[in-house]
């Protein structure tokens with residue numbers, strides 16, 4: 001008998017207990033926020049900022065310029081982008097600067113050391129946001145690989161604020177994640193951190209030290225509306 | 231090939247360990263401060279009592295539903311993971327799990343493994359096993375990294391190095407990491423650790439991790455963390471091996487939402503951790519990174535014994551948040567090392583007897599004042615004090631008594647003196663006339679009570695029967711009234 005058969009055999013021989021079906025959806029409906037979209041966005045921003053995330057309000061037409069301005073303002077020497085329309089747009093915006101734009105266009109195995117040693121910042125997009133906890137959902141794919149949001153010390157995330165959900169449950173439910181998950185999906189709430197030394201919080205543990213969100217508002221929404229309470 | 235044997239016989243030293251921990255004022259101070267902090271943080275993470283209690287009930291019901299269907303869910307998980315390209319392995323014992331992992335690493339001729347936090351791999355003493363077979367396994371969680379460098383074991387399941395001061399860590403780093411000056415600045419210490427470990431992620435042949443929830447519905451391994459080392463270990467090396475206990479499976483992807491919320495808020499008072507990492511397959515055709523091979527090792531190690539008994543099965547509801555230890559007056563005074571087991575504190579007291587047998591752990595169920603704090607904070611409502619009483623009973627049950635689901639080590643806690651004491655007690659209270667006679671004798675001969683009462687007077691003033699029994703006092707009061 002294999003270990004598998006032994007284990008399953010023991011479990012199947014154990015007494016059967018009744019199955020009570022909990023109503024997870026009802027729970028989240030009951031405690032759902034009644035806040036407006038704008039309030040949710042403010043809450044999201046406040047929650048993200050409370051864990052040291054920088055937020056830059058942008059629009060579809062100006063995000064690349066704002067990204068370029070932020071990259072050059074802090075003298076980041078380089079930026080890693082993906083071979084995607086937004087990657088191309090970022091590259092164009094930085095074309096006349098001193099910033100070296102690198103494209104993640106070949107298997108990591110060919111340049112792992114260089115990814116670790118020679119890349120200071122990256123740009124990826126995200127699938128959606130979660131207001132309650134101040135979270136972004138990364139959904140890497142073959143064009144925008146997993147390590148892009150992990151290895152470089154500074155991570156820029158392009159976030160369409162129209163895709164903000166009130167909580168984790170509503171995001172997962174509305175987008176039907178259970179129908180099929182990608183190779184990897186990650187919820188990110190701020191830069192990496194640890195409190196393992198005497199409970200003192202320190203940022204920049206193993207993942208990015210800085211997370212900067214380019215939060216894309218619909219044209220016409222005034223960012224100052226988001227700032228008063230945020 | 232020689233095999234590393236897991237030799238954990240904690241209980242035999244538990245009392246000595248506890249005594250010496252109690253004398254360590256530095257340790258007691260660190261623990262007290264840390265536990266006070268964690269308790270306050272947890273409280274602030276649940277501002278709405280109603281929401282907390284509803285969520286706990288939801289968490290409990292979900293875990294019980296998953297356990298009720300455990301064998302089916304494990305089969306479903308295996309089928310889903312396999313279809314996704316993740317290879318599943320089963321191990322009944324720690325030794326089997328270690329051998330499977332070593333075999334996988336050997337196949338690639340691997341020499342360096344980076345490890346994310348995994349209590350199950352602590353349970354199997356995987357690092358020692360790998361070390362003995364020429365594979366260096368480096369812990370990458372900051373706390374685990376510190377503890378490994380110090381040659382110790384974690385003292386807390388969430389905060390492995392909670393017992394260490396920054397001065398101790400500064401000394402450790404400056405002595406063990408080349409070109410590292412002594413510094414007590416926590417930011418600098420973390421950057422030192424970061425630098426040392428980043429170097430290793432790049433070079434490692436394999437990444438090893440634990441699993442917080444394994445989702446049967448989608449074949450997804452979920453990992454909860456703040457540091458990013460778990461993501462590094464599961465993303466950068468070309469092979470990822472995850473190890474977990476068979477009870478960690480959940481049925482639906484939506485099950486993880488309330489459980490994850492309960493976990494982070496109960497453990498460290500955070501609304502969410504920095505990362506919630508969901509892995510559903512190895513690198514697919516056309517993808518540019520991620521491990522090409524992903525394995526999951528499912529370990530039993532006595533869990534099926536707890537499962538066989540519907541009361542003790544509740545032990546397996548645990549989501550390893552550590553709240554029970556943060557709130558335990560015993561843990562706060564003695565710390566994790568005194569227990570001598572992988573899982574310390576209340577959860578350790580109720581799970582370790584299944585992992586190691588009561589013969590090795592019979593003191594642990596008694597390492598509690600039964601104050602009930604653990605049961606009150608447990609996010610999945612495990613009635614820990616009830617489990618402790620049951621385990622005490624099993625450790626006193628005569629070894630040869632036949633029961634439906636005997637526990638390994640049944641009767642191991644029985645000592646001659648204790649059984650005599652219980653037999654005498656039974657004789658005294660079992661019959662009214664005996665009890666009356668006992669009361670009369672005790673109150674009349676109270677002057678003869680010995681001053682030295684073993685097991686009691688080293689910490690307390692001697693017990694002395696009252697001059698009148700309670701029966702007498704009540705009788706007198708009634709007489710006065712009438």
Ligand code: SF4
Nearest residue numbers: 548549551552554608
């Ligand atoms: S027993 Fe409950 S409180 Fe203790 S670690 Fe497990 S889930 Fe947390």
